[in-house]
Amino acid sequence: MKTLIAISLQVVLLALLPPLLLGIINKTKAWFAGRRGWPVLQVYYDLLRLMKKNVVISSTTTWVFLAAPLVSVISVLLAGLMVPLGPMAAPIHFTGDLIMFAYLLALGRFFTTLAALDTGSSFEGMGAAREVTFACFSEPALFLVLLVLVKLSDTLSLSAMLLSASHVRIGSTASAALVMAAVSLFVVLLAETSRIPIDDPNTHLELTMIHEVMVLDNSGPLLGAQIYASSVKLLILAAFLLHVVLPLDPALVGRDWGIMLAGLVAVAVIIGAVESLMARLQLRFVPTLLVAACLFSGFGFLLIL
Amino acid sequence: MNWLALVILGVIAFVLSGPVGMLGRRSGNGWQWVSAGVAVAGGICGLVAAFAVLLGSLSDTLTFRAAAPALTVNLRVGPLSAFFLIPIFAIGSLSSIYGLGYWQQSRHPRSGRKLRFWYGLLIAGMAMLTLCQNSIDFLVAWETMALSTFFLILTEDQKPAARQAAWVYLVATHLGTLLLVALFAILRVISGSFLLRPLPPGQVGMGLQTVILLLATVGFGLKAGIVPLHFWLPEAHANAPSHVSATLSGVALKMGIFGILRVLTLLPARPPAWGISLLMLGAVSAFWGVLWAIAQHDLKKLLAYHSVENIGIILMGLGLAVLGEAEHQPIWIILGMAGCLLHVWNHGLFKSLLFLSAGSVILGTGTRDIDQLGGLAKSMKITAAVFLLGALAICGLPPLNGFVSEFLIYLGLFHTMARLPILSLTAVILAMVGALAAACFTKAYGSVFLGTARRVSHRAHESGPTLWIPMSLLAAGCVLIGMAPSLVLTPLMHATASWSGQPSPGLASLVPVKTISILGVGLLAAFGAGWVGQRYIFRQGRNGITWACGYIAPSSRMQYTASSLAQMLLRALGPLVRQRRCEPQISGVFAGPGQFETQASDPVLNDAVEPVWRRLRSMLAGGQGFQRGSIQNYILYMLLTLLILLAFTLPLAMLWKWLF
Numbered sequence: 001m002k003t004l005i006a007i008s009l010q011v012v013l014l015a016l017l018p019p020l021l022l023g024i025i026n027k028t029k030a031w032f033a034g035r036r037g038w039p040v041l042q043v044y045y046d047l048l049r050l051m052k053k054n055v056v057i058s059s060t061t062t063w064v065f066l067a068a069p070l071v072s073v074i075s076v077l078l079a080g081l082m083v084p085l086g087p088m089a090a091p092i093h094f095t096g097d098l099i100m101f102a103y104l105l106a107l108g109r110f111f112t113t114l115a116a117l118d119t120g121s122s123f124e125g126m127g128a129a130r131e132v133t134f135a136c137f138s139e140p141a142l143f144l145v146l147l148v149l150v151k152l153s154d155t156l157s158l159s160a161m162l163l164s165a166s167h168v169r170i171g172s173t174a175s176a177a178l179v180m181a182a183v184s185l186f187v188v189l190l191a192e193t194s195r196i197p198i199d200d201p202n203t204h205l206e207l208t209m210i211h212e213v214m215v216l217d218n219s220g221p222l223l224g225a226q227i228y229a230s231s232v233k234l235l236i237l238a239a240f241l242l243h244v245v246l247p248l249d250p251a252l253v254g255r256d257w258g259i260m261l262a263g264l265v266a267v268a269v270i271i272g273a274v275e276s277l278m279a280r281l282q283l284r285f286v287p288t289l290l291v292a293a294c295l296f297s298g299f300g301f302l303l304i305l
Numbered sequence: 306m307n308w309l310a311l312v313i314l315g316v317i318a319f320v321l322s323g324p325v326g327m328l329g330r331r332s333g334n335g336w337q338w339v340s341a342g343v344a345v346a347g348g349i350c351g352l353v354a355a356f357a358v359l360l361g362s363l364s365d366t367l368t369f370r371a372a373a374p375a376l377t378v379n380l381r382v383g384p385l386s387a388f389f390l391i392p393i394f395a396i397g398s399l400s401s402i403y404g405l406g407y408w409q410q411s412r413h414p415r416s417g418r419k420l421r422f423w424y425g426l427l428i429a430g431m432a433m434l435t436l437c438q439n440s441i442d443f444l445v446a447w448e449t450m451a452l453s454t455f456f457l458i459l460t461e462d463q464k465p466a467a468r469q470a471a472w473v474y475l476v477a478t479h480l481g482t483l484l485l486v487a488l489f490a491i492l493r494v495i496s497g498s499f500l501l502r503p504l505p506p507g508q509v510g511m512g513l514q515t516v517i518l519l520l521a522t523v524g525f526g527l528k529a530g531i532v533p534l535h536f537w538l539p540e541a542h543a544n545a546p547s548h549v550s551a552t553l554s555g556v557a558l559k560m561g562i563f564g565i566l567r568v569l570t571l572l573p574a575r576p577p578a579w580g581i582s583l584l585m586l587g588a589v590s591a592f593w594g595v596l597w598a599i600a601q602h603d604l605k606k607l608l609a610y611h612s613v614e615n616i617g618i619i620l621m622g623l624g625l626a627v628l629g630e631a632e633h634q635p636i637w638i639i640l641g642m643a644g645c646l647l648h649v650w651n652h653g654l655f656k657s658l659l660f661l662s663a664g665s666v667i668l669g670t671g672t673r674d675i676d677q678l679g680g681l682a683k684s685m686k687i688t689a690a691v692f693l694l695g696a697l698a699i700c701g702l703p704p705l706n707g708f709v710s711e712f713l714i715y716l717g718l719f720h721t722m723a724r725l726p727i728l729s730l731t732a733v734i735l736a737m738v739g740a741l742a743a744a745c746f747t748k749a750y751g752s753v754f755l756g757t758a759r760r761v762s763h764r765a766h767e768s769g770p771t772l773w774i775p776m777s778l779l780a781a782g783c784v785l786i787g788m789a790p791s792l793v794l795t796p797l798m799h800a801t802a803s804w805s806g807q808p809s810p811g812l813a814s815l816v817p818v819k820t821i822s823i824l825g826v827g828l829l830a831a832f833g834a835g836w837v838g839q840r841y842i843f844r845q846g847r848n849g850i851t852w853a854c855g856y857i858a859p860s861s862r863m864q865y866t867a868s869s870l871a872q873m874l875l876r877a878l879g880p881l882v883r884q885r886r887c888e889p890q891i892s893g894v895f896a897g898p899g900q901f902e903t904q905a906s907d908p909v910l911n912d913a914v915e916p917v918w919r920r921l922r923s924m925l926a927g928g929q930g931f932q933r934g935s936i937q938n939y940i941l942y943m944l945l946t947l948l949i950l951l952a953f954t955l956p957l958a959m960l961w962k963w964l965f
Contacts, residue, residue: 051842054843054847055843055847056847056848056849057847057848057849058848058850058851058852059848059849059850060680060756060851061755061851062682062683062689062754062755063682064682067836070832070836070839071832073835074828074831074832075828078824078827078828078831092820092824094817094820095716095815095816095817096712096715096716096719096816099711099712099715099716100703100821100824102736103701103702103703103708103739104703106700106702106739106743107697107703109743110697110700110702110743110746110747113747113751114747114751114755116751117750117751117752117755117756117865117870118751118755118756119756119851119852120679120680120755120756120757120851120859120861120864121851121852121853121859121863121865122864122865123853123854124865125751125864125869125870128747128751128865128870129865129871129872129873129874130873132740132743132744132748132874133744133873133874133877135740135743135744136737136740136741136744136874136877137877138740139736139737139739139740140733140734140736140737140740142736143732143733143736147719147729147730147732147733150719150722150729151722151726151729154722154723156716156719156720206854216852217852220843221839221842221843283873284876284877287877294733298730301726301730305726305727
């Protein structure tokens with residue numbers, strides 16, 4: 001019964017919470033800029049409005065363009081079901097689910113980049129080129145983080161390894177490795193969810209965007225699906241990061257759900273702060289940053305060998 | 306029932322399929338159907354037998370005695386050889402059907418019959434290779450395969466590129482054969498017989514065994530296309546007719562892997578260094594292959610480089626299995642070997658599928674230059690759909706078959722964490738290879754099939770049923786293994802047990818195949834539901850033009866090209882991939898038309914093999930004087946040889962004594 005509640009709670013959170021994080025990020029940015037900013041729930045209103053709008057579909061496109069937002073949403077939700085959002089195991093967990101997790105994210109990305117190329121626009125082509133290039137560097141970083149966690153927990157399931165990461169004693173070598181993995185994971189999170197300093201979701205210049213420019217031709221529900229998919233990605237990577245950083249105790253379920261939720265808000269605030277305090281990197285330095293992330297988790301792995 | 310006899314029947318059918326087709330007229334299409342019919346019948350015989358052997362874990366032997374013991378032919382089919390026979394017969398038959406439409410006799414009166422003759426021999430040679438128990442027969446089968454490949458690459462011998470590719474291939478394959486002759490000679494000296502039997506442990510030193518494995522790795526590696534021995538591969542696969550490329554890439558390369566597996570079963574020693582070296586060699590091949598694939602402009606060359614990548618992945622699984630034997634880790638053996646073998650099947654399926662679809666593109670448009678194609682998904686719906694499926698599979702994305710085999714190898718690599726954690730870092734290389742492959746196929750699929758038509762693709766047309774039926778069958782195979790991996794567990798376990806010679810722990814307990822199936826079905830069901838549901842959510846969809854910042858007359862020349870898509874990645878990876886750039890000279894106020902070109906030429910071929918080859922040729926040029934082409938000279942040479950040989954029989958010692 002308890003697990004049933006936990007699972008349904010996770011599913012509901014996974015489905016409903018993500019847009020809130022975007023709202024919090026925007027509120028934080030507004031606060032830094034001295035503005036009042038959007039309401040925190042604005043992204044929900046946007047999504048609802050987009051679902052009701054007409055779609056304009058470029059005559060250049062094929063069925064791939066229509067399929068991409070759908071595949072993004074499905075694959076990212078399925079991947080999300082493998083990450084424990086709270087102090088309990090995720091709804092789906094099995095040996096090797098970490099590989100499935102990484103490849104589901106890759107599946108969504110593959111279709112999004114294809115849809116971008118489907119429009120035949122140069123801008124979207126540029127976005128796709130950037131996305132695939134940076135993915136080639138963020139994928140190894142993610143796997144190095146996974147290696148650290150596998151080594152520490154001695155299991156091959158995301159739920160088990162993320163929950164056991166909470167048992168590491170503070171001050172041990174393992175905790176140092178975890179901190180390095182967390183830094184690396186934070187960079188991966190920023191890259192995967194197209195945040196400053198890698199990408200600027202709010203820029204108005206098509207020439208410089210990455211993710212936003214890939215979905216430039218999407219409108220109505222299609223655009224809504226893409227925004228929703230990227231917010232879900234933000235949520236699951238943030239939850240992933242929190243499990244690496246926070247010492248949770250499965251015995252204290254009630255307390256730890258609270259801690260996790262507070263943590264998610266904190267991650268959103270930190271992302272907002274990073275966006276407010278940093279400028280975007282030049283595109284050619286982004287791989288360097290991602291390689292640095294690889295090195296961080298790589299050294300973390302070497303620490304615990 | 307002797308299943309081996311049925312396999313041999315299949316082989317005979319493939320040998321006959323070519324000559325049967327020669328009965329007809331040069332310009333008529335009738336007999337090519339008979340020829341393909343014979344090939345398919347043979348393929349079905351072979352498949353039935355191979356599946357029976359593999360699923361039942363049986364083995365059959367046949368011996369054809371000859372007067373001289375060295376000429377006695379020993380054949381045996383077991384689970385491991387049956388495992389390799391299945392792709393040979395399956396892809397051999399499907400490609401024969403495909404050839405009916407792709408290489409119609411009436412359109413290729415000069416080369417059609419020749420092509421089918423050598424194609425039948427290629428399939429027969431490969432099938433025999435898996436059966437031979439005797440090193441001499443093995444070499445005969447090997448050369449049959451190698452030489453028919455040479456003639457198949459030469460199908461369009463009027464094209465200089467094909468001649469060049471075939472020439473480089475011939476040199477490479479003979480270099481490999483030379484090493485194999487040395488290898489089998491050593492084995493003959495050690496074991497005292499031509500039979501390929503496991504050497505008894507303790508008889509042969511480690512050093513000699515390492516030499517044997519080294520010879521096998523280089524000799525068979527030249528066929529498999531392991532980096533840096535892959536230099537002949539991209540050109541050869543690009544210049545052969547597409548269904549031949551499909552067979553060469555999908556099946557023939559695996560014969561190199563089969564050879565290495567076969568030699569490993571003969572050697573008793575298992576030092577960990579072997580496993581680690583094979584694993585590293587695999588990682589380097591995988592990375593190098595995919596890296597150079599991205600830089601290609603030629604669709605078939607791009608696919609050929611991906612074969613190098615996939616051979617690398619297969620080799621990683623093999624290395625892990627060998628390491629598992631060295632370290633007595635049954636889990637590594639089963640996961641590594643199962644991953645290696647399943648990837649042999651999977652790569653056979655999706656790479657043939659991709660080459661056949663590329664052939665369909667070539668037939669429809671007349672070019673294989675990616676930068677001239679575009680927007681084909683509208684005119685070639687089936688080809689586009691199956692190519693996308695193949696692309697998803699080769700990138701290892703769920704829920705297709707590539708994911709399953711890579712999953713096995715990943716799991717195996719993660720399992721090394723307990724004993725040799727540093728080796729699990731190769732999983733990171735595999736992850737990067739996966740991301741690079743996705744980038745490469747985004748480029749390939751995006752620029753060939755999506756967007757607007759570039760120069761030539763506006764007159765493209767979909768290919769006929771003889772092309773799309775084999776393609777769809779291969780695609781169905783990819784989906785089937787991806788969605789129901791539990792189907793392949795039994796074959797994998799039988800083949801693995803037959804290789805390692807010991808019962809393996811159950812794969813089903815190590816790999817959550819059921820969960821993978823459920824998630825795959827769930828993914829597909831959700832997609833289907835969403836696809837249908839989309840119609841109800843969308844409000845009257847309107848067609849417009851692509852947003853170009855307000856510009857309303859975008860043309861296909863404004864599209865992002867495949868080269869520019871790859872440029873950023875190649876620049877980020879810096880010095881690893883060197884491209885030759887020809888930039889236009891711009892001068893004056895009104896500059897004339899200019900052209901920009903990049904070319905990625907493999908450094909192994911251009912900077913290592915070619916200079917050495919040139920030096921070698923100039924060194925050997927002196928010997929050309931002996932080849933005068935007149936028959937008198939050759940008779941003289943024979944006479945001299947005879948005299949020299951006779952001189953050996955003289956009682957030289959007595960002669961010496963008598964003289965002095």
